[in-house]
Amino acid sequence: MTSLNATSDIVTSIEADALILGVDAEGTILAHPQLPTEAVAPLQAAAELLDVKGACCSTTVLPGSGTSARRVVLVGVGDGSARSLREAAGTAARCCGTDPDTVVVAIPAADDDGYAAIAEGAVLGAYTFRDYKTDAEPAEGEEPWAGTDWLVAGASDAAIDRASILVAAIAGVRDLVNTPPRDMYPGAVAAIAQELGSKVGVDVQVWEPEQLAKEGFGGILGVGMGSSRLPRLVRVEWKPADSKGHVALVGKGITFDTGGISLKPPKGMETMKSDMSGSAVVLHATLAAARAQLPVTVTAWLCLAENMPSGTAQRPSDVIKIYGGRTVEVMNTDAEGRLVMADGLAKAIEEKPDMVLDVATLTGAQGVALGSRTSGVMGDEAIRTAVVEAAERAGEDFWPMPLPGHLRKALDSQVADLKNIGDPMGGMLSAGLFLKEFVGDTPWAHLDIARPAFNEDAPWGWTTKGATGHSVRTLLELFTAHAQA
Template sequence: MTALTLSTAGAATLRADALVVGVAKAAGPKGGLVVAPGAEAVDKAFSGKLAAVLETLGARGAEGEVTKAVSPSGLKAPFVLAVGLGTAPAADEAYDAEVLRTAAGNAARALHGIKKAAFALPIEAAEDIEAIGEGALLGAYAFTAYQSADKTAPDAKGPLAEVTLLGAKPRDKAHKAAVERSLAVAEEMNRARDLINTPPNDLTPEAFAAVVSAAGKEHGLKVQVLDEKALEKGGFGGILGVGVGSENPPRLVKITYTHAKNAKHLALVGKGITYDSGGISLKPAGHNETMKCDMSGAAAVFAAVVAAARLGLEVNVTGWLALAENMPSGSATRPGDVLRMYSGKTVEVLNTDAEGRLVLADALWKASEEKPDAIVDVATLTGAMVLALGDHTFGIMANDDAFRTAIHEIAEESGEQSWPMPLPANLRKTMDSPTADLANMGVRMGGGLVAGLFLKEFVGEGITWAHLDIAGPAYNEGAPHGYTPKGGTGSSVRTLVRLAERTASGDLG
């Protein structure tokens, strides 16, 4: 786990294995490279020629660019790592928080194997400390639990061990709070990443529930686990219908954070398919290999509740994790079967690979019984949303336009790409079934919206609700970039934590 500290020491005197500075492209037609604020002492050690040295080494200041330079005698760190910040802002403007977050992530990834690095990046306010801290901690992430301890391997030294932020004030309350928040959010995001990356033979519904229970004891949270017998007794036909084909039975986990000073109640519901084969409607070859990530929504909800507790937010947050393994077998649900859901509605299953909405439906209705002020569900729900928005953006649907807009703004503020999506009423009739109250499938075109309309059927009357389809950004199959690793990303955790903070402050009504 990477440590994060603040220091008032100068860049020239601090002992570290590397110094991180920011460089940018000068605005205007002439361009050129400029050293970003925060690195003045480093530039002075280079006799004011740091930009010229880095330009000689090929640096241009572009976002994502990383350039290494050997330190002169005036610095105790052996080398300087310059990260590109894009075009420099105007003199009366500050660097965008997401630019700083991404640059810090690029630096942390480039410093794999380094013990201690000092970051001398631009800090104008506490929000910059938070962004840089988050980026560094997230960028330093590595999942090595299943790799042999080979001392000859290039990654044997492990990720960056300690990050020191220069230019911040350790005794300043706002600065200390920024560090605490970045630690809580980033560490819980990394916990979610670990769960997403864990192989499905080890992360069964039962094992996932055990992880939640352990975290509950650690952070003083109430955890309730409904096993297959309790689910059957309670009539949770959706969760049972999905999990019945697996030897690893399903679970519904409730994790509760309660703050005595606030009556506002936010309910979060996460899709937790620990492995999705598609069931009897088996996925084609090439679509199974990453299906351990189909529990990313549950991981995000779990992480957000724990982060809210660590931050002591004045809001009550309940997380519902609908956990099941979707497998084909002689006992599995068949296309054409009818399930009686926890709400009492019946659903004709036309495709067993549209299973996420079935487990979410039961959890949404269960969450609705507590009459929370709002419910937000998170799920890697549809390939259609990936086709619509790509790999980096999640879709937002809601039964309240103002709430949908608020979540979109919160996501953008948190550095997560999102986009508001509609719930067209005309698509609802495509889920009509001659046999049951509704089917779990409608028209193929607009399938992500159809899935949202299905979920809406299971939200209690009068409850504000939103649905986040994170199918695109939840799992990165490409190369690492910024603070995003290959594999599980922890998508939507930051949005959910910020939503809890906004609810606590009363900004959402």
């Protein structure tokens, strides 16, 4: 099992598969209290022969001569900010060989924030999902691969503890989302939430299909009725005795999205196991709040369904009744996320939280507008601003987006209270306007993480290919700020 620890040893004396060192923009190896000066000279000479320059996240691998490591990885640390250090460590971690047993990271940082960022970046940058790889299974008589022991030189116990909580949360999101949809369906997610919740002392409640029908959760039921694997609603709550506020989270949990009767083209389905990212994020953010013992109540609502085409699937022009009684004409069954989220939002605000945030891979329009690394955030100005500021501190990218009033009229239906799609121009914004209809007077923000939640391109920084865990860091930063406020 992968482990993360601090070390106070001289780093060149530790037997390791790799030793990671930082370099500045000129390619000069950065001094570290645990890195002997005499060991630097031959490494620096080799770096100069190779004309190493230290652009942020550029890497060079050298033999570990003069150290007890098999190799030395030099990485540019950019401006030395926590964000740059996190990305540099993540990039360097992928240069440490296949299945390393021990890696030592000796990049200097100014404070605990920097060392925590280095630790997070290293472990998350090396993350791999291998549950379905036959070559990852040990042969008879062989020991299974046990993971890497990551040793961060100079880090305090507090920095390691903080990093460990974030790593567990983000890796947990990645594991859930990367799991094939055959094995990750609404009932499976609910069972996992119950298992994980019992380990960290959070309360977990599950609404089975019969209870969803009895209580009128028409959005979740409507989306999930085409699948043989029926939907669930899950409530996860961390409520400490010293709570200083209450944040509600609602996560989109479409465990696979075919588009339903409004079927997606085949290429569009290839990454649709990622459509449950919002629910994975709010689950693990809540578990992380519990592990960190944050003095704020966090209630997460996981809106879980599998959107499939079948003889029982909802049809375009069907009218469904959302929890609380409002009716929606379903014009496109591939605009399903907002339907399950409407149920979750309407239920979440009954508990009168200080704010409600919904997290969803909601629209393709998000990626068109903001690209694959920046999420959109809409909603009440104060909450929207708080999310953007938390994201900046956390080292994630969110951009504030408007909710123009003139787009609202296109959501009017002739036969119901609302339609589930509006003007195709500004699709991210009209989806936000739809969700706004279900939050009442509760301060609210909508986080559309459609493209940043799943990286289809090459790894970069601490972000690997596949599920990313994007927005977990921002939510934890927001919880902390809310408790302090």
